[in-house]
Amino acid sequence: MGSLRFYAPPIDQLSRRYDAAYVVDYDQIPRRSNVIHDGKILSIEFEGDDSVKLRIPWNVDDSQSYLLSTCSLRARTEPYHLALEVARGVLCRLKSLVAICDAADIEQTEAFYAALGAAIDAFTIAATSDHHGAASQEAAQKCIGHTAVAFAHLTSVYRDAAIDFIQEHAPHRTFLYGVNIRNTHPSADASALLRPTFNTAVVTPVWKDCEPNEGRFDYDDVKERIRWCRSQGLRVVGGPVANLDALHVPDWLYLWDDDFKSIFGFLMQYVETTTRNLNGMVDLWYCSSGINTTRDFHLTEEQQLRLLVGSIETMRRNEPQTPVLVSFDHPWGDYQSHSNRDLAPIHFAEEIIRANLGVTGVGVELNFNDCDGAVFPRDPFEVIRLLDQWGMLGLPLFVTLTFPSSRRFDKRAQRQISDNKNPCFPITRRRQREFVESVIPLILSHPQTQAVFWNQFTDATPHAYPNAGLFDRRDRPKSTLRSLREIRQHYLT
Structure with missing residues (x-):
């Protein structure tokens, strides 16, 4: 020691x-x-x-x-x-x-x-x-x-x-600039604000909604959201599909918490059914998000890898032509310092790439917040250094990120901001907007970055991170949305 x-x-x-x-x-x-x-x-x-x-x-x-x-x-x-x-x-x-x-x-x-x-x-x-x-x-x-x-x-x-x-050396670079609407159907007012801001929507087939009872699947709502995205002229990213957090997993799966073989089988069946039902409807499959930090089930690192590999293989077998993305939570690997985990997030990614499974892009998840499971803020150049490190994997990079706008209690959030009188860092709507204006243009400047997705559409529906949406709890737009639109107009047109 x-x-x-x-x-x-x-x-x-x-x-x-x-x-x-x-x-x-x-x-x-x-x-x-x-x-x-x-x-x-x-x-x-x-x-x-x-x-x-x-x-x-x-x-x-x-x-x-x-x-x-x-x-x-x-x-x-x-x-x-x-x-x-x-x-x-x-x-x-x-x-x-x-x-x-x-x-x-x-x-x-x-x-x-x-x-x-x-x-x-x-x-x-x-x-x-x-x-x-x-x-x-x-x-x-x-x-x-x-x-x-x-x-x-x-x-x-x-x-x-x-x-x-x-812009001089790759003037026709295709860039995905989007927001994760998850299982939400945006209102007419929200739609009018989203169209000039984003060119892509991430649509999540939430497992607990698509298979509320074991073996009974329903994808009508997901298909309707995809059709809505198409009507707005948006590209569609489908996923994340293989997600094992409380917002996605159906309640009945917890009965099998200590039975990895059953969990593996249920997840593979869900991935296969999802890709078959949505075959040809999405431009990019977002296979998995944050499986390296799954805490809702008692999984070893080997089991996490097996779930990820199995999900990718199942997806590629059923959708061989559509590109597949996997992303990793806590990309700096902070959790390793206070846990018994041996594999850093980038090591997970290396294992997947070396296995030659047909992954076409790697994502890093930057969910900055003052709550359990979130990432402590870094300055913009620390984010660039992270992208340089992950860029050595040799695949296009996809960045998903959030930042909170308030310290208020968020009744629809899976996690909550600490109510400690000594806050870790300032959280206001202005700070959220300033974060976007400082970090996202720098991410866009990285040559291997191919996409940026804001990871939370609204605070008005159930979500992971408190007060991190682009619309507030009353579904009113935050000023951050305007900044995101201005960034697109300035740097991506």
Whole structure:
């Protein structure tokens, strides 16, 4: 076992989720970690004894909280200084991106260089002052804040340069820009807003609706939603089909919780029946979503893989011509640090691709929220680094994402936002809109990204993540929808 120790700010000055900190190795794969804060020292024990990077939720300023990373650190007895090492990590990452931009002749703005200079000055003070003193701690936090400002300026310049490059070298790139309507039939008013915003709809044949009683199938509602999508001029993605969360699974399946053979058989029968009934009606099959983090059934990693492989084989056997996508939840693999799971999400994807099952695209699910089962926010360039890593798989990338708009109790949500008085990060409609405006254009700029799907249509019907829809609980549009429409008009036309 290895151990990192840090002189840390008091608990009330750290993000409430400081206990979600973990370490990653040189492949960015999380290690099992145990976090303890005794009021002065933050200790992280982890598997192995080589150098690692610490990732920890951090309050950048009053309006931003991200999971930030240190540089590589070796285990030692003498504690490091947490704020200083976090500042060193973010500044090092910023300077690395500047070097990449310089090599590509991407010119920065004066405002960027001003923020970069302020960050370097603040880090110099933090590094050369008494590390135990308030001056060093304050300077380190200022460095992190200035770095965030510099990243914001860099984002827009990098995004525009990358999109210009793509439009020059692949001007006719087909891009799917859509929303998951799940099992909802949008109203006439909603339809009028969706048409100019999206070119694709994700239609989910919800298992509990299509097979409410064992062996009795009904796809009339699904077919009607697909026909509606066609009438609106939208491409149709069918799925996810093989989904094992509480929103999709029929109640009767829980009777077989401890019988994997039966669960496997029922799921394969459902996948086969679905693909046969909807044969020729969809443009892309979305085979599976988040099966790597399934928690509603007691499945081993081997069983999860068998379900995924079996679902893909069944789908390809019945629909050999239609492209098939699989996607993975928690693509950074955060859950590995606090569980007994050995396979990182990208390892699941590698196994599927090596098996040569006919998968034509890989999806990553970025459901950012302050609730159980969600992902802690990352800055836009951390998302790009993730896409670079997954892009090495050699297949087109599909990104599904959500971000909440309110901390209010959401009675139709499967999960709930924490009611802790010390929130992990700001959640407002404005913050949801700003998230979309900063992250999605950068995702569009990635050369291997072929699709972006907003993963939750409305808060007015049952859904997974609280307050993360584009329409509120009264089915009224949020301002985020307008931002998504403007992004399409600016970058995809």
